[in-house]
Amino acid sequence: MRLERNLCHWRIWLCIAVLALWPRAASADAITPERIAVALSKLEALAQGAVAGGGVPGLAIAVVHDDDVIFLKGFGHRQAGKPEAVDADTVFQIASLSKPVSATVVAALVSDGIVSWDSKIADLDPAFRLADPYPTSQLTVRDLFSHRSGLPGTAGDDLEDIGYDRAEILHRLRFVPPSSSFRAGYSYSNFGLTEGAVAAAMPTGKSWEEVAEEKLYRPLGMASTSSRHSDFVKHADRAALHIKVDGAWAAKIERNPDAQAPAGGVSSTARDLSQWVRLILGNGVYAGKTLIAADALDQTHVPLMTRGKNPVSGGASFYGLGWNVEFGRHGLSWGHAGAFSVGARTLVTIFPQEKLGIVIVANAFPTGVPEGLSDSFADLVFEGSVQKDWVKAWDDIYAGMFGPAVAAAKATYAAPPSPARPARPASAYAGRYANDFFGNAVVASAGDGLVLKVGPAGARSYSLAHYDGDLFLTFPDAETPDRPTSVSFVLGPDGKASAITIGFLDDNHLGTLRRVGD
Structure with a gap:
């Protein structure tokens, strides 16, 4: 057991060393405050254009560089057809952008010695079961945060859809056959990660929601951030969710994601998330104080599972612990997207070597506006000009998520025999x-x-x-x-x-x- 753990740590630190040696983006030495200032002015124009062109009803953006929040602004409206504007303090449901936020919370628990990334779920939450006994006995927090438990990606989402609560969903995961051998395949699982987070919080004797507040939201002054849906709906300045109805954005559906709060249930603002990005860029240091030990946080960015290639840029993409790790056009980046098919789109992108990060939260689905704006901003910073219409490229990706399936279902049942x-x-x-x-x-x-x-x-x-x-x-x-x-x-x-x-x-x-x- 000790040998296995030592080998695991050896591999982690080897990966960290390799990442440290990864070459910087070719034009990184040309990144100057002047270039960033020009990039921000053009980003603002692009965001205004995306809203004016109907890309989304509203969005908010935060950009952090060298521990300074250098851009913070809202665009458009909280709800289509209503006058209330989005600002930096508008609360959005951030969907799967919750995953790296929750990974940061667990990193704080690891930093405090409450758990380790290699703590076994069987020790933390003895009642939890997978379908097979061996993975159940060996499963760790690291396995669940890197989506390598063998759980099929959608396992539990279906139970949530029909009204089951978190405890019942996690209990019933034992009835789901694995989609791959243990640790052999990557399958993005909301409720797998949720179990990893909930189990990590158990030694504190407190709920996940309380732990997230105590370990992250409160120390960073993220006063409008919560992992409870009830807190989100208390905010007057909150964004509605939008889907397309007859070609127009409409606020039709509400989404209560409490069952999967660690994986998709955080609500926050651009202002609050900018403080979290400061912590990430500071490698656990915030406002001059170490809040999370660097070695605990570093592990979240080690590439553990391959995800193939970025669907637009073609760069190599991996998953760490709640984070995507990519080697793309502008070198190493960490990031994560979020989406509710009922009307939310979010994104964080971090360029750690340049100490640069951007967060974009939007109130509509399907849309590639967050990725399109982020990629355009990166081009402006690294290259000095936007290399292609990234919003359109990402719009095409998201438009293709449901369209073909809906068309196929309609065709199958177009008319009975x-x-x-x-x-x-x-x-x-x-x-x-x-x-x-x-x-x-x-x-x-x-x-x-x-x-x-x-x-x-x-x-x-x-x-x-x-x-x-x-x-x-x-x-x-x-x-x-x-x-x-x-x-x-x-x-x-x-x-x-x-x-x-x-x-x-x-x-x-x-x-x-x-x-x-x-």
Whole structure:
């Protein structure tokens, strides 16, 4: 055990040494205060143009260089069609930008000797289980923050969608078959990282939300930052979430991410996040005081798992502990994007060798505006001019996330067979179904049709429209309301359905539930 741990630390420090020797961007020696000042003026114009052109309803930007916040400004509106403007103190839901923030919180716990990155989850949270006993016994905080536990990426997201709380979701992850061997594959997991954070906080005897406040938000004066949704909605100066409806941005959906707070539930402002970036650029030193030991924070930026290539720049991309680590056009960078498909986009990009960082928070999805502005700013700083239309390049990436899938689903179910096979009587389908992962589902008559209820106490209801035979359709996604998904039944010899397969819950092949009782 000691040998394994020593080898792990040896590899970490070797990686840190390699990163320290990584060549600086070719034009880094040309980065002067004058060039940065010009870049900021052009960044401001680009941000104004993105809002004026309908790229997003609103956004806010913070830029930090050499421990100084050199740019801090809001653009556009908190909610489309309303006059309230975004400013540096507008609170945004930052989605997966929460991950590097939470990694910083855990680094503070590591710095204080409360846990280590290699602490075993079995010791911190003995009740937690993966599907297989060996990874359960060996799983560490490091494994969960680098997404190498073997958990499929979407595991638990589906339970959250239908109303389960954090404790129940983490308990039910034991029923999910692994998508890869332990530590052999990268699979981006919201609830895997959430478990890593929650377990790391357990020795304190306090909740994750309290620990985040005590170890990070309060020491940095991040007074508008929280890991509780209830705190977000208390702010009058907060940004709504927006999706496109008939080609226009509309604030249609609210998102409570408390179940996955460490992975996606932080809310914050550009001003507050600028202070966090100061801490990161200072390698744990803030306002002249060491808040986090450098060796604890350094480990978050060691590339542990390959992510392939950046989809726009083509640079090599890796994952550390809650951070993307990339070797791109401008040398080494650390970063992380955040997105809620119901209407949030965020981004942080750090150039550690140049002591330069930028945070962009926006209130819409899909959009590549944060990446586009960040890449444009980097070009201006390193090259003196923007090399291409990065906003368009990233817009194309995000537009392609759901469009093809929606189109394919529509095409699949564009029209039922002619003639369509009739449905059985409603009594053939009505009843209770269950499996270990999703719990109970109830199918019941509703007027001339059927309704499916899933989640704790039937928290979510979905109307079922007959398509063909024992196949029905429903439209479960609020953000893509015209995307159909199937709900199919298997009939038993008694003429009643013996099982139901719920398409929108079947990502990990756990969407088949068996009839329970009569």
